[in-house]
Amino acid sequence: MNSIYQKILLVILSLAVTKSWTQSQFTKVIQGPLVEQPSDSRSVNFVDVNNDGWEDLFISNGPSSGQHNFLYINQGDGTFTSLTDDPIVTDGAKSDGATFADIDNDGDLDAYVVTWYGQQNYFYRNEGNGSFLLDKDSVLTTNGTYSETASWGDVNNDGWLDLFLTNSEGKPKQNQLFLNQNGKSFKSTTTPANQSNTLSRSVNWIDINKDGKSDLFITNEGKSPNELYLNTGKAPFFLSEQSAIWNELPTGSMSASWGDVDNDGDLDLFLANAGYYQEIDNQLLLNDGKGNLSLNANSGLSKDGGCSYGSAFGDFDNDGDLDLIVANGFCKSKLENWLYQNDGKGNFTKIASALPDMSSYCSFGLAWGDINNDGFLDLAIANCQNGKNQVQPANDLYLNNGNDNHWLKIKLEGTVSNRSAVGATIRVLTKRGKWQMRYINTQSGYCGQNSLIAHFGVGSEKRIKKIKVLWPSGKKTILRNQKTDQQLHVLED
Numbered sequence: 001m002n003s004i005y006q007k008i009l010l011v012i013l014s015l016a017v018t019k020s021w022t023q024s025q026f027t028k029v030i031q032g033p034l035v036e037q038p039s040d041s042r043s044v045n046f047v048d049v050n051n052d053g054w055e056d057l058f059i060s061n062g063p064s065s066g067q068h069n070f071l072y073i074n075q076g077d078g079t080f081t082s083l084t085d086d087p088i089v090t091d092g093a094k095s096d097g098a099t100f101a102d103i104d105n106d107g108d109l110d111a112y113v114v115t116w117y118g119q120q121n122y123f124y125r126n127e128g129n130g131s132f133l134l135d136k137d138s139v140l141t142t143n144g145t146y147s148e149t150a151s152w153g154d155v156n157n158d159g160w161l162d163l164f165l166t167n168s169e170g171k172p173k174q175n176q177l178f179l180n181q182n183g184k185s186f187k188s189t190t191t192p193a194n195q196s197n198t199l200s201r202s203v204n205w206i207d208i209n210k211d212g213k214s215d216l217f218i219t220n221e222g223k224s225p226n227e228l229y230l231n232t233g234k235a236p237f238f239l240s241e242q243s244a245i246w247n248e249l250p251t252g253s254m255s256a257s258w259g260d261v262d263n264d265g266d267l268d269l270f271l272a273n274a275g276y277y278q279e280i281d282n283q284l285l286l287n288d289g290k291g292n293l294s295l296n297a298n299s300g301l302s303k304d305g306g307c308s309y310g311s312a313f314g315d316f317d318n319d320g321d322l323d324l325i326v327a328n329g330f331c332k333s334k335l336e337n338w339l340y341q342n343d344g345k346g347n348f349t350k351i352a353s354a355l356p357d358m359s360s361y362c363s364f365g366l367a368w369g370d371i372n373n374d375g376f377l378d379l380a381i382a383n384c385q386n387g388k389n390q391v392q393p394a395n396d397l398y399l400n401n402g403n404d405n406h407w408l409k410i411k412l413e414g415t416v417s418n419r420s421a422v423g424a425t426i427r428v429l430t431k432r433g434k435w436q437m438r439y440i441n442t443q444s445g446y447c448g449q450n451s452l453i454a455h456f457g458v459g460s461e462k463r464i465k466k467i468k469v470l471w472p473s474g475k476k477t478i479l480r481n482q483k484t485d486q487q488l489h490v491l492e493d
Contacts, residue, residue, distance in 0.1 A: 025317060025354040026379065026398040033082055034072055038392040041070075041382035043098040043149070044310075045449040046369025047109050050130030052076065055369040055451055058088075059382055059395060060095035060113055069095055069113065073130060074371065088113070088124045088132040095122075097149025097365075099442045099449060103161045104183030105419040109452075112140065112163060114147035118170055121147055139178060139186045146170040151443040153205030153214045154418050155179070155231065157472050161418045162186075166200035166218060173197045175218065192216060192237035198224040201254045202446035205423065206267055206439065209291030212474055214423050219253035219271065219446070226253050226271070230291075245285075245293060252280050255446030259313035259322045260437045262286065262346035265427070267439060269293060270301065270324060272308035272446065277332055279305045286346065301340060301348050307331030311445040314368035314377045316354075317341065318405035318457025320434060324348060329362035329384055337363050337381060355379075361393040362386035365447030370455065375407035375485060376400035377455060382447065406461055409487040410454045412440060416473040417492055423472035426454050430461040458484055 029035050040063040046055045054074035061067035069089050072080040083089050088111060098113045108126035115121055123140040124132040135141070146169035152161040160180035167173050174197055178186040198220040205214045213231035220226055225246035229237035255272035262268065266287040273280040284301045285293040296302070301324070310327035317323065321342040328334050339355055340348040361383040368377040381396040408428065412421035424440045436456050444450040458464070462484055469477040471492050482488065 024356045024401070025351075025403075026356065026400055028355070028357050029397040029399060032080070034070075034080060034395065035397050036394050037070075038394055039070070040067060040385050040392050041395055042096050042364050042384065043447040043449075044365045044367040044380045044382045045098050045100055046367050046380070046451040047100040047449070049073070049100075049109055049126060051108060054373065055371055056130070057369070057380055058098060058100070058111070059380070060098050060447075062095045062116060063385070063392070064094060064117060066092045066094050068092055078372065086131050087134045091122055091134075093122060094119055096147060097447045099150050099152050101152040101161050101420040101422055101442050101452075102418065103152060103180060105159070106183075107419065109420070112150050112152070114150050114165065116146050116148070116169075118144050118146060120144060121165070137185055139188055143176070144170070146173075148201050149203060149443065149447055151203045151205055151441070152420075152422055153442070154423050154472050155214055157213065157417075157423070157474075159414070159416060159418055159473070161420065161422055164203050164205070164216065166203050168199040168201065168221065173199065175200050175203075192229040192239070198227075202256050202443065204256050204258055204443055205441055206258050207423070207425065208267060208287065210266060210289075212470065212472070214472070217256055217258070219256050221252050221254060223251050225249075225251060226256070242292060245295070249283055249295070250280050254309045255311040257311040257313050257324070257445040258439065258441075261313070261322050261342060263321060263344070263434065263436055264289065265435060265437055268346065270311055270313070272311040272326055274307040274309060274330065277307065277330055279307055279331065279334060281305050282308055282326070284346070284348070296346065299346070299348060300350065304338065304350070306334045306338070309446055310363065310365040310382070310448045312367055312448050312450055313444065314450060315455065315457035316368070316377050316379070316400060317403060318376060318407050318459065320344065320430075320436060320457050320459045325366055325368070325379060327363035327366050327381060329364055330386060331362075335360045335362060335386065337366070355398060359383065359393065359396060362390075365445070367444060367448040367450050368455075369451040370409065370453070371399065373487070374400075374402060375409065376402045406458050406484040408456045408458060408464055408482070408484050410456075410467070411452070411487060411489050412454070412469065413489065413491050414471060414473070415492040416475060417471045420452060421471065421492070425470045427468045428456050428458075428464055429466040430458055431463050431465050432461065453487065
């Protein structure tokens with residue numbers, strides 16, 4: 001397939017923004033179609049679509065009139081090219097969320113892009129070189145739904161990634177679960193037990209109780225509480241008794257991001273909330289290690305009262321704990337995005353100066369990925385129209401200026417498990433006895449997908465004492481005495 005590429009030069013103005021941490025951790029990219037081309041954007045996905053070792057960037061677009069999506073190919077030299085004649089960027093659809101993973105275990109990342117307005121959804125198979133072929137699987141693509149997003153996850157740990165789809169309008173509004181049939185086709189199956197016809201937004205596959213099975217978490221807008229479904233290993237899922245906690249919280253959740261914010265070995269939860277042009281406080285909930293969540297009412301994250309949509313955890317300063325970025329949109333006033341720094345104990349402080357020249361646009365999805373392979377997480381933000389009469393903005397890209405802290409990146413490859421290792425847990429122990437944990441998933445928040453390469457900041461540490469990988473198959477891999485400031489490729493034994 002011949003592809004026409006348009007060169008994008010990422011020009012970084014180092015004189016405009018100081019590299020001092022006290023002033024700014026990031027430099028805003030200000031030139032190139034990626035940050036100049038107007039669009040009504042939704043999802044941001046950091047994905048290496050051509051397996052060249054450099055993170056590419058997919059951005060979906062979703063105005064009511066339809067719009068082509070964007071796929072920017074990383075050239076590894078500070079430049080990107082814009083794919084312009086591939087099916088994944090020429091469907092002109094009214095796109096919303098997107099999710100990438102290797103669904104047929106052939107070594108490349110495939111894509112599922114959902115649409116709103118009762119349109120069909122789109123399933124794209126990667127041809128191995130970063131170009132895509134539209135798969136017209138009637139189960140996945142002729143939905144005619146009002147879909148928000150989707151996420152790949154191995155619900156039955158059979159080594160093949162399944163798909164869960166969220167819907168917010170239409171008849172029925174019911175969400176959908178599709179089971180992978182050995183990478184060749186999909187079968188629609190019974191959705192989790194007791195699921196209501198809610199207006200759903202984001203979806204995450206997580207292992208909340210550390211039993212090795214992928215549980216399901218769904219955020220719901222409006223007046224419906226969020227839903228946590230536990231995986232027993234046998235269909236169907238069942239609604240957790242912990243779901244009673246959602247009835248005690250303000251409703252209207254758009255995004256959920258899961259991460260170990262206090263480094264105690266379990267997944268904690270951030271909820272980004274919003275009404276339509278209505279501010280609602282966000283929440284941070286901490287996991288007790290057994291899958292029970294409790295509200296951290298004293299967290300600074302719970303008092304900002306924004307109209308929050310996308311969210312994503314990432315250690316942007318490489319100090320050994322997960323920080324947080326939150327996108328705000330469809331709001332009367334609070335349209336700036338918020339970057340929070342973690343103190344290592346799960347206490348967050350808003351860092352206003354870290355993102356220079358932050359545009360006061362309506363923002364939707366966002367994600368972290370290491371664009372230049374320097375070991376520091378960069379940030380991409382999808383911006384949207386804050387009303388029909390507003391012009392379409394350009395998207396934002398921020399490059400991390402780095403600091404003296406060290407890092408480790410780990411790329412997993414499953415053999416018995418799914419090849420993308422979605423559902424795997426990685427724990428890292430530094431020489432000084434500090435543990436960190438990452439969980440591999442395909443949605444880091446509403447309309448956002450962080451890189452599938454696990455990133456750990458380790459501060460002043462120069463060696464890692466132990467790395468423990470728990471694969472979805474139940475197998476374990478242990479590595480010892482590894483150097484920092486490198487990327488490891490770990491193959492399932």
